[in-house]
Every structure is written in C-alpha cells, then in structure tokens.
Amino acid sequence: MASTRPLRVGFVPEHFSTPIHFAKKHYGLDAELIPFLSGTGHMITSLRGGEIDAAIGLTEGWVAALGKSQQSGDQDGGYRLVGTYVETPLCWAISTGANRDEIKTVDSLQSGKIGVSRIGSGSYVMGYVLADQRGWLAPASSEQGSPYADIVVLNTFENLRNAVNSGEADFFMWEHFTSKRYYDNGEIRRIGEIYTPWSSWKIAAATGLVEGDRLDPRVHDLLDKLNLGIKYFNENKEEAVEYISTALDYSEEDAREWLGTVKFPEKTQGVDANVILNTITTLCKAGVLEAGACQAASMITQL
Incomplete structure (x- = not known):
C-alpha cells in the first residue's frame, strides 16, 4: 500500500485553505496540492477516477455521495472519511x-x-x-x-x-x-x-490508501502536517490575514471578520460518527438520501 510518491491532495482555494498553505510553506508538507474551483463534487469525481489521492471538502458533499453509493449497492464508494478539518458550521x-x-x-x-x-x-x-x-x-x-x-x-x-x-x-x-x-x-x-447543521469540512482519502483502520503513511503525514499548519494559523493571525487578503480573493476587513467565525481542530485525525449520522439523518429528511439505506460507520476510517 505504501508509496514514496507525494500525495495528490485536492482542496478549494478559498480562505479555509490557509492552514493548508501554512503546512506546505512552514512545515514541508510533501504533497501536490491541486485546487478545485468547482468544489467538493468535482473532488469526489477525481478521487473516484484516481486523479487525486486525498481531498479536503464539505461534509455534506462527502456524505451524500457515499450514501448514494451505498444505496446502489456499491459499498466501496471510492473514498473514506479520515479526518476533520473544520469544527464550525458553514x-x-x-x-x-x-x-x-x-x-x-x-x-x-x-x-x-x-x-x-x-x-x-x-x-x-x-x-x-x-x-x-x-x-x-x-x-x-x-x-x-x-x-x-x-x-x-x-x-x-x-x-x-x-x-x-x-x-x-x-x-x-x-x-x-x-x-x-x-x-x-x-x-x-x-x-x-x-x-449547515453539522461541522463543515472533512478530509477524505481514496480507499486504495485504506486497509481496515490502517492508513497509508503519507495520509498520516498529511494529517500531522495539517495539525501543524492549523497551530501556526492560530498563533499567527496577522500572517493569515495578509495571505487571505493578498493571495486570495478577500478584503482585509472580511478576512479579519472570518477569523472570528471559524474554528479548526487541534487534531485533524478522526471523524465523529455522530456528526456523520446527523448529516445522514438531515439528508434523508431533505430527500437527498433514503432513510435506512446508509451506514455512517462504513463511511469512516477511525484512527
């Protein structure tokens, strides 16, 4: 399962990606970061198509796609949820x-x-x-x-x-x-x-990088480096504002306001099964998924 090739990691190049930038810039995250302007749906397609190895996207998108796969009888789904990137709602x-x-x-x-x-x-x-x-x-x-x-x-x-x-x-x-x-x-x-009635961002890895509850070492490294990027983000808010307001499409005022609304976890490793269950329940109620046809536990690889 292990490989020496850097992971290809999909992400959305918005303000939420700032800790990813810091992980790469300050802690040598060994990954090819691939921006997806069209968001989580496109990353799901690319993960399933073998174009990327892991991705950071919206909880509801990940869960809806895995739920639809389960309903169709495909228990693989192409990826598993391995980490939590943002704890606050979107x-x-x-x-x-x-x-x-x-x-x-x-x-x-x-x-x-x-x-x-x-x-x-x-x-x-x-x-x-x-x-x-x-x-x-x-x-x-x-x-x-x-x-x-x-x-x-x-x-x-x-x-x-x-x-x-x-x-x-x-x-x-x-x-x-x-x-x-x-x-x-x-x-x-x-x-x-x-x-969103749930925490907003999760980290997914292709099922080829998952064996039971074991992950490819490169995914572990990704999560460890994201932890460092988040810690740096929390301790260097002015550098975060400068990056968001110069490299990304936001004003300094909006960047500062956003900082007061978002909370990243201290550890990205792991996913709260209750969050996924709540997401499934809401999506079933909204008619996106079929009640009783989806299992939260099989969407997650717990570390």
Missing part, C-alpha cells in the same frame, strides 16, 4: 442577480431554478436542506420530485454569478465570505443565508 449565502427585482425573499425561490456547481456538491445538497427547512418538500407519497423547477449545473462560482444575472438560474448558494465581495461590488444580491 454559512451559505443565498444569492440572486443584481437586477432580479422579482426575487425579493427566500420564500420567493420556491419552485424556482437553483444553480449548483455539480450534482452531489455542497451547493446541491444545501438546496434540499433549504427546501426542508422551508417546508417545500413534497410528502414521500407524492409523485412530485424536486422542490425546484430546474437544477442548473454550472460548475464554477463565476458561472453561477453569471447565471443568476442572465436568468439561466434564479439563485444559488455559496460560502458567505466568498460571496461577499460580489455583493459589495454590486454584481450579485444577497437575499438570505443558511447554516
């Missing part, structure tokens, strides 16, 4: 086009066209969580399917912004601080927000 901003005056409130989005990055991505899953919280889901006995008129797959954040302005989609959801710059410049308009 705030998803709900956005529409700057001049979409007919869209005034979140309730006006019912039966509208939702833009998502990919089927199975966080932006897709949270559309159903929103519908569940708003009471838009049809009863299980109903023949009605989606709570939306259309689910428009648009891949990137830029495409999503363009779509709500052109009318191709009515709204989309993306992380609050990543969206905020485009509210400030008038490109899109914020009409609400929704928080």
Whole structure:
C-alpha cells in the first residue's frame, strides 16, 4: 500500500485553505496540492477516477455521495472519511442577480431554478436542506420530485454569478465570505443565508490508501502536517490575514471578520460518527438520501 510518491491532495482555494498553505510553506508538507474551483463534487469525481489521492471538502458533499453509493449497492464508494478539518458550521449565502427585482425573499425561490456547481456538491445538497427547512418538500407519497423547477449545473462560482444575472438560474448558494465581495461590488444580491447543521469540512482519502483502520503513511503525514499548519494559523493571525487578503480573493476587513467565525481542530485525525449520522439523518429528511439505506460507520476510517 505504501508509496514514496507525494500525495495528490485536492482542496478549494478559498480562505479555509490557509492552514493548508501554512503546512506546505512552514512545515514541508510533501504533497501536490491541486485546487478545485468547482468544489467538493468535482473532488469526489477525481478521487473516484484516481486523479487525486486525498481531498479536503464539505461534509455534506462527502456524505451524500457515499450514501448514494451505498444505496446502489456499491459499498466501496471510492473514498473514506479520515479526518476533520473544520469544527464550525458553514454559512451559505443565498444569492440572486443584481437586477432580479422579482426575487425579493427566500420564500420567493420556491419552485424556482437553483444553480449548483455539480450534482452531489455542497451547493446541491444545501438546496434540499433549504427546501426542508422551508417546508417545500413534497410528502414521500407524492409523485412530485424536486422542490425546484430546474437544477442548473454550472460548475464554477463565476458561472453561477453569471447565471443568476442572465436568468439561466434564479439563485444559488455559496460560502458567505466568498460571496461577499460580489455583493459589495454590486454584481450579485444577497437575499438570505443558511447554516449547515453539522461541522463543515472533512478530509477524505481514496480507499486504495485504506486497509481496515490502517492508513497509508503519507495520509498520516498529511494529517500531522495539517495539525501543524492549523497551530501556526492560530498563533499567527496577522500572517493569515495578509495571505487571505493578498493571495486570495478577500478584503482585509472580511478576512479579519472570518477569523472570528471559524474554528479548526487541534487534531485533524478522526471523524465523529455522530456528526456523520446527523448529516445522514438531515439528508434523508431533505430527500437527498433514503432513510435506512446508509451506514455512517462504513463511511469512516477511525484512527
């Protein structure tokens, strides 16, 4: 199982990736870091396709995809959850086009066209969580399917912004601080927000790197170096603000505000099975997964 080739690690190049940058810069993380602008759904495809070895993405995306695999009889799923990267929930901003005056409130989005990055991505899953919280889901006995008129797959954040302005989609959801710059410049308009009912980021490794509860040593090294990157992040907030506001697409003010909302774990190793179970329960309630068909324990490799 062990190899000397550096791991290929997928990540989303946003403010949450700052400890990953510090792990590479200050602690010599021996990995090829591969950015995925279109998010977790794309990383799932790449993990299953053997294009990357591990990835850091959104809890709901990882769980939804593994749950759908279990429902289809595929117990492998292509990856296992091996670590926790962020302990706090994620705030998803709900956005529409700057001049979409007919869209005034979140309730006006019912039966509208939702833009998502990919089927199975966080932006897709949270559309159903929103519908569940708003009471838009049809009863299980109903023949009605989606709570939306259309689910428009648009891949990137830029495409999503363009779509709500052109009318191709009515709204989309993306992380609050990543969206905020485009509210400030008038490109899109914020009409609400929704928080994940779970801690927001998990670390996944391809099943080829997992044997029972044993991991490839390179995955252990990844988790150890992320721990160091997180410790450095917590102790060097000014360097974090400088990096976020210069190398990434955020203002210094937004970077500082974000620092007060996020908590990374002291140890990335391990996943709380109750968090995954809660995620499955919510996704079943929202109609993304089938109740009774998914097992949290088989999604996780505990260290």
